[in-house]
Amino acid sequence: MLPNRSRTSVLVFLLPPLLLYCAAVLFPILQSLFLSFFSWNGISEMEFVGLANYVRMLTADDIFWRSFFNALLYLAICLVLQLGGALVVASLLTSLRRGRELIKTLYLLPAVISTVAIAFLFVRIYSIDPVGLLNQLLHWIGLGSFERAWLSDVNTVLAAVSAPEGWRFTGLYMLIIYAALIAVPKELEEAAVLDGASKWTLFTKIRFPYIRPVWITTTIMATTYGLRGFDIPYLMTNGGPGQSSELLTTYMYKTAFTSTDFGYASTISVFIVIECLVAVGLILFMLKRKADS
Amino acid sequence: MITQTAPSTPRASTPPSPVRQRRRRKPSLYRTLSRVLIMLIVIVQVYPLAWLFLTSLRTEHDFATGDPFALPSSWTWENYARAFETGDLGRNILNSFIVTMGANILIVLFGMMAAYAIQVLGFRLSRFVRGLFLVGIIVPVQIALVPLFIDYSAVNLLDTYQSMIIPLAGFALPMSIYLFSSFFEYIPRETYEAASLDGAGPYRIFGLITLPLSLNTVVTVVLVNSIFIWNDFIFANTFVLSEDLKTIPLGLQNYIGAMGKVDWTATFAAVCVTITPLLLVFLVLNKAMIQGLESGATKG
Numbered sequence: 001m002l003p004n005r006s007r008t009s010v011l012v013f014l015l016p017p018l019l020l021y022c023a024a025v026l027f028p029i030l031q032s033l034f035l036s037f038f039s040w041n042g043i044s045e046m047e048f049v050g051l052a053n054y055v056r057m058l059t060a061d062d063i064f065w066r067s068f069f070n071a072l073l074y075l076a077i078c079l080v081l082q083l084g085g086a087l088v089v090a091s092l093l094t095s096l097r098r099g100r101e102l103i104k105t106l107y108l109l110p111a112v113i114s115t116v117a118i119a120f121l122f123v124r125i126y127s128i129d130p131v132g133l134l135n136q137l138l139h140w141i142g143l144g145s146f147e148r149a150w151l152s153d154v155n156t157v158l159a160a161v162s163a164p165e166g167w168r169f170t171g172l173y174m175l176i177i178y179a180a181l182i183a184v185p186k187e188l189e190e191a192a193v194l195d196g197a198s199k200w201t202l203f204t205k206i207r208f209p210y211i212r213p214v215w216i217t218t219t220i221m222a223t224t225y226g227l228r229g230f231d232i233p234y235l236m237t238n239g240g241p242g243q244s245s246e247l248l249t250t251y252m253y254k255t256a257f258t259s260t261d262f263g264y265a266s267t268i269s270v271f272i273v274i275e276c277l278v279a280v281g282l283i284l285f286m287l288k289r290k291a292d293s
Numbered sequence: 294m295i296t297q298t299a300p301s302t303p304r305a306s307t308p309p310s311p312v313r314q315r316r317r318r319k320p321s322l323y324r325t326l327s328r329v330l331i332m333l334i335v336i337v338q339v340y341p342l343a344w345l346f347l348t349s350l351r352t353e354h355d356f357a358t359g360d361p362f363a364l365p366s367s368w369t370w371e372n373y374a375r376a377f378e379t380g381d382l383g384r385n386i387l388n389s390f391i392v393t394m395g396a397n398i399l400i401v402l403f404g405m406m407a408a409y410a411i412q413v414l415g416f417r418l419s420r421f422v423r424g425l426f427l428v429g430i431i432v433p434v435q436i437a438l439v440p441l442f443i444d445y446s447a448v449n450l451l452d453t454y455q456s457m458i459i460p461l462a463g464f465a466l467p468m469s470i471y472l473f474s475s476f477f478e479y480i481p482r483e484t485y486e487a488a489s490l491d492g493a494g495p496y497r498i499f500g501l502i503t504l505p506l507s508l509n510t511v512v513t514v515v516l517v518n519s520i521f522i523w524n525d526f527i528f529a530n531t532f533v534l535s536e537d538l539k540t541i542p543l544g545l546q547n548y549i550g551a552m553g554k555v556d557w558t559a560t561f562a563a564v565c566v567t568i569t570p571l572l573l574v575f576l577v578l579n580k581a582m583i584q585g586l587e588s589g590a591t592k593g
Binding site: 025026121 | 323324327328330331334335337338339341342344345348356357358359360361362399403404406407409410411414415416422425426429430431432433434435436437438439440441442443444459460462463464466467470494495496499520523524526527531541542543545546548557560561564567568571572575576579580583
């Protein structure tokens with residue numbers, strides 16, 4: 001603590017950021033919680049309905065559950081592409097002698113592109129008429145039977161809208177993991193190599209345990225970003241066809257701004273927040289416990 | 294999976310040897326495999342963007358009928374002319390610029406102030422306040438959409454620059470505070486004590502010591518946040534209706550015509566125009582940006 005500080009000075013520095021944070025983040029959370037107990041379309045009188053919205057959400061709303069499981073699958077695909085891809089590329093990168101900086105830059109490139117542009121791009125990549133990149137590629141490598149309109153097929157649409165999100169941010173996580181990997185002390189690795197450790201043992205016994213704290217951070221980042229994923233599915237399919245690519249976030253958005261059911265939309269968004277908190281808790285619990293054992 | 298299978302081959306034939314000797318050998322199978330793999334992955338990351346650019350130079354007919362992988366049969370800048378006719382790209386870029394600047398100023402200034410109050414000045418509830426801010430890192434932005442929409446319409450803030458800047462800055466603030474506090478930890482206490490003995494109060498210390506020392510962190514925070522703010526879709530889409538205020542992501546949507554008919558080549562031209570500013574900044578400053586992203590998460 002600074003010796004010369006005064007109570008006023010603390011307030012001068014703390015109040016403006018705290019006010020902004022309250023106005024944009026904390027107060028809206030409380031407001032959502034409050035609204036979730038009401039039925040309100042934004043115009044008529046607000047009507048207190050107690051837990052009715054929650055009961056409806058958990059017991060009577062098929063679309064909600066559909067979106068929930070879709071969101072989990074979307075999350076799983078994003079995590080595999082982002083964290084798996086990031087780990088593989090970061091590991092490979094450490095074995096390169098030249099061109100690391102260039103590859104890092106190129107790999108990160110998609111992260112700079114807006115989601116709207118990415119949605120446009122992938123609509124064309126998946127398209128069948130005129131034939132898009134993916135279908136053409138499948139045709140060339142002799143998998144022509146898999147050609148399809150990826151975004152109108154109910155079996156593939158969810159994976160098709162998840163992949164761009166994974167593609168977009170894998171570079172970000174690769175950078176973080178790479179930075180952690182090159183911080184692993186060289187003596188540790190060399191000693192293990194002298195002892196005859198294979199590359200795989202080197203990775204599982206030395207490198208990975210060493211980067212575990214960073215791995216936990218990136219897993220939390222990727223998971224919370226995955227659970228709030230919205231732009232790309234909303235823009236590419238708007239949840240369709242039917243509800244086959246509906247996520248909780250897109251469902252919430254439509255409930256709020258298409259059906260103007262503000263109360264019920266708030267209930268869903270409260271659920272999304274709880275889901276994020278639970279996910280972070282679970283990750284910490286699982287990864288920390290493994291580290292202790 | 295890949296790391297699992299690739300490494301075993303060369304190890305079987307060569308006895309374990311010190312790393313330095315291995316370096317001088319011919320490229321091993323493992324090395325070659327990993328190079329090929331890296332090249333493939335980089336192509337997957339970069340080719341779609343290159344394709345986007347190539348398509349923006351194709352004629353419409355070529356796009357509708359040709360092989361998507363082929364180079365354009367004739368090159369044309371027509372699409373760019375149509376792109377500028379259809380939308381108000383200049384206006385969109387200006388709006389994105391205003392929002393990005395506004396939010397960044399708030400994020401940097403307020404982030405630094407809060408971190409200074411919590412980390413340097415210190416007060417009784419500082420740990421609690423810090424925790425309160427940090428929770429914001431994991432809160433999804435969707436929770437704020439309905440409440441802010443209602444609040445904005447109550448105070449007539451809908452359809453303004455502020456309606457985008459406030460939540461963008463608010464949700465980025467926790468990370469900024471976190472980065473600044475972790476940096477402030479490294480400024481030795483003696484620096485502050487010496488300044489205090491010379492009679493400098495908290496305001497002068499902030500302006501003369503903390504602020505100039507944190508310039509690197511400022512660059513990090515600005516670069517990282519700019520990517521997200523420049524490309525923000527959800528807040529702009531929810532709070533902005535008039536053409537005059539539309540940022541780039543909303544402007545691009547205008548290219549979807551009535552009945553969902555899209556002039557693709559012109560759209561891709563527009564996409565190329567709008568990603569250029571940020572792409573240039575990124576390519577020029579990519580060292581600083583990459584460092585920022587790396588340090589941002591590894592400190593945690």
